[in-house]
Amino acid sequence: MQTPSYIALSRQTALWRQMDVVATNVANMNTPGYKAEGMMFSEYLARSRGSEGAGSDRLSYTIDFGTVRDLARGPMEATGNPLDLALNGEGYFEVETDFGRFYTRNGRLMLDQDGMIVTSSGHPVMSTDDTPFFIAPNETTVTVARDGTVSTENGAIGQLRVVSFEDEQALLRVQAGMYDAGEQEAQDVARVTVEQGMLEGSNVEPTAQITHMIQVHRAYESVQRMIEAESERQKQAIKTFTGSSGA
Structure with a gap:
């Protein structure tokens, strides 16, 4: 040749x-x-x-x-679903997977059969206490404050962990909207702004x-x-x- x-x-x-x-x-x-x-x-x-x-x-x-x-942030879309969450600002939700901790801005969440708050792929969303969220069978109302505090009619059950990274470009996309941080350390976002009943669309x-x-x-x-x-x-x-x- x-x-x-x-x-x-x-x-x-x-x-x-x-x-x-x-x-x-x-x-x-x-x-x-x-x-x-x-x-x-x-x-x-x-x-x-x-x-x-x-x-x-x-x-x-x-x-x-x-x-x-x-x-760049994607468009904000109102859904009215209390388990749809959007980050209005920097950061990623932290989720637990079989391969370790991954990070995402996809806030389309749901309850699994055990009452645990999970992503649409079934991965538990983590709190600042390093634990997942569980909703009791008799609890019917889930409220998420702008600072990420998750509550039911019986009171607060934890705060969503939202993190940022020094080099976001270095995050490895492992599946749609989910990233592996590799060797980077996740840093807690100081001022979290969560919008309940909203989703950040694709950009x-x-x-x-x-x-x-x-x-x-x-x-x-x-x-x-x-x-x-x-x-x-x-x-x-x-x-x-x-x-x-x-x-």
């Missing part, structure tokens, strides 16, 4: 990964608290073989070296993402045509060379 093919392949590989990121955004446009992601690209310049000096030709390769997350802009998907698809097809044309050029060159050598 010659240099033009290597350059085209680097671009095509980056486009394939970009399509995967855009498709994930589109799939999560209705996931509460989801943050859109985008690719980060870099240009790698290499001197072409046999060229020297300041004015020598350079080859440009495409390198994708990660994703960047749009941390994905559907029209922009679908338009982007079409653009990436067309660019990928264009590079594919270039690779096929370059392959055909090489075949013709080899055919011409072997034919002239045999003459």
